[in-house]
Amino acid sequence: MMVGILYGVGVGPGDPDLITVKGMRILQQVPVVAFPAGTGGKPGIAQQIVTPWLRSGQVELSLKFPFVQDEAVLQHAWQVAAKTVWDVLRQGQDVAFVSEGDVSFYSTFTYLAQTVQCLDPAVEVKPIPGVASPMAAAAALGLPLTVRSQRLTILPALYTVADLETAIAHADVIVLMKVSSVYEQVWSVLANHGLLEHSYVVERATQPHQVIYADLRDRPSLQLPYFSLLVVQIAGREKVENIEKNL
Known part of the structure; x- marks a missing residue:
């Protein structure tokens, strides 16, 4: 018997209508749909996104991936999930x-695909791209993420101020993902660089409870959910400074 194909389908940041046509086609033709398990007994975001599009009779696999940094715990979770798939x-x-x-x-x-292929290198893996959260956040803000030769830096998680300082020194646009746990620290750095007026927070981009904060000068202590990111337009600050110099 032939081994099945493992598809990875990016389903976008939250709005079910942002699944690509190809992703939708694959999603509806496969017999089994897998997704990361939610927390607290609730469905995860990926599961919520695809639920309206699933056919009756499709098998649904909920796979547990803990939100921890412990490498041993993560490796075990990937092994269990890969064996299930x-x-x-x-x-x-x-x-x-x-x-x-x-x-x-x-x-x-x-990680899932790599671990499955360790179990059986013959497994064919086919990734289907989707809309990533920085692009969704820019659309929600009604702003271009980058233009012309602007340099974009994306930090998936900020663990030291030095990371942000380096990004500010070299980038024109910065996206900070998973910013909720370090927001106050980030706010202070941006304040020191005069960047708060050109910074934006987007909670749950494209989801029903999306929230946007623009101009963060009076928001030093936002309580943000896990799925929040922050966009900094350094080029916007420089444009203002250049105008002021010419006055």
Whole structure:
């Protein structure tokens, strides 16, 4: 029997209508759809996104991926998830693993696919790209993420102020993901550089409870959910400074 294909389908940041046509086609043709398990007994975001589009009779696999930094815990979770998926693939059934955003952009799918192929190098993996959260946030703000030769830096998680200082020194636009736990620290750095007026926070981009904060000068202590990111337009600050110099 032929081994099934493992698809990774990026389903976008939250709005079910942002799934690509190709992603939708794959999603509806496979017999098995897998996704990261939610927390607290609730469905995860990827599952919520695809639920309106699933066919009756499709098998749904909920895979647990803990939100921790412990490498041993993560490795164990990937092994368990990969074995669960492999048990389906070896029966000749295709599996679509759906992931919030894009499957190649800081995605759990990368680890799942690599671990499955360690179990069986013959497994064919087919990634289907999706809309990533920085692009969704820029659309929500009604702003271009970058223009012309602007340099973009994306930090997936900020662990030291030095990372942000380096980005400010070299980039024209910065996107800080997973900013909720370090927001006050980030706010102070941006204040020191005069960047708060050109900074924006987007909570849950494209989702029903999306919230946008523009001009952060009077918002030093926002309480943000996990799925929040911050966009800094350094080029915007420089444009203002150049205008002031010419006055």
